[in-house]
Amino acid sequence: MIEITVSLASIDTARRFARMLHTAADAEPHRGQARSWRRAAARLERFANPARSYRPRVRRPRHSEIDEEAVQRVVHGLRPYPVLSRAEARLACYRMTVAGHSTREIAGRVGIARRTVSRWRAEDPLIYEAVDR
Numbered sequence: 001m002i003e004i005t006v007s008l009a010s011i012d013t014a015r016r017f018a019r020m021l022h023t024a025a026d027a028e029p030h031r032g033q034a035r036s037w038r039r040a041a042a043r044l045e046r047f048a049n050p051a052r053s054y055r056p057r058v059r060r061p062r063h064s065e066i067d068e069e070a071v072q073r074v075v076h077g078l079r080p081y082p083v084l085s086r087a088e089a090r091l092a093c094y095r096m097t098v099a100g101h102s103t104r105e106i107a108g109r110v111g112i113a114r115r116t117v118s119r120w121r122a123e124d125p126l127i128y129e130a131v132d133r
Contacts (some may be wrong), residue, residue, distance in 0.1 A: 014048040061085045071095070074109050081109055093120055 010012045021041035028034040070082040074092045084092060089110045096106045097117075107114040107122060 009049045014044050018042075018044040018048065067090060075099070079108065081111065084110060090120060093117055097121065 006017070008017060018041040021037045021044070025034040025037040025041070028037065061083065066088050070084055071088050071092045073104060074081050074084065075095045092110050093106055096109070103114045103117045106117045
C-alpha cells in the first residue's frame with residue numbers, strides 16, 4: 001500500500017480532485033481500489049461543502065421556562081429521560097453535582113458530553129464546590 005498526502009489550495013480544487021477520483025474509480029478494474037478512491041472522493045466532497053448546516057446530535061427544546069418535572073426526572077433517575085433545554089440541563093447538572101453524582105453519570109442522564117459537565121463546573125466554581133469526578 002502506498003499512502004499519499006495531497007494539499008489543495010481551494011474548495012474548487014478539492015471538488016475537481018473529487019471528480020477526478022470518481023472518474024478514476026469508474027475506470028478502475030480492481031474493486032477494492034475503486035472503493036477506496038470513491039471513499040476519498042466522498043470525504044473531499046464533504047469537506048468542500050461549506051454550506052452544509054451543522055446539526056447537533058440532540059434536538060433541544062427552545063422554550064424559555066424551566067420544566068421542573070423534567071429536571072426532577074433526570075436528577076432522580078426516572079427513565080425514560082426527557083430531552084432537556086440548555087437551562088434545564090445546567091440546572092440538572094448543578095443538582096446532581098451537589099448530590100455527589102459523577103461526571104459520567106451526569107453526562108449520561110442529561111444527554112451531554114462529560115467535558116461539558118466539567119466545563120460548566122469550571123465556569124461557575126463558586127456554585128460547583130464539589131470535586132469534579
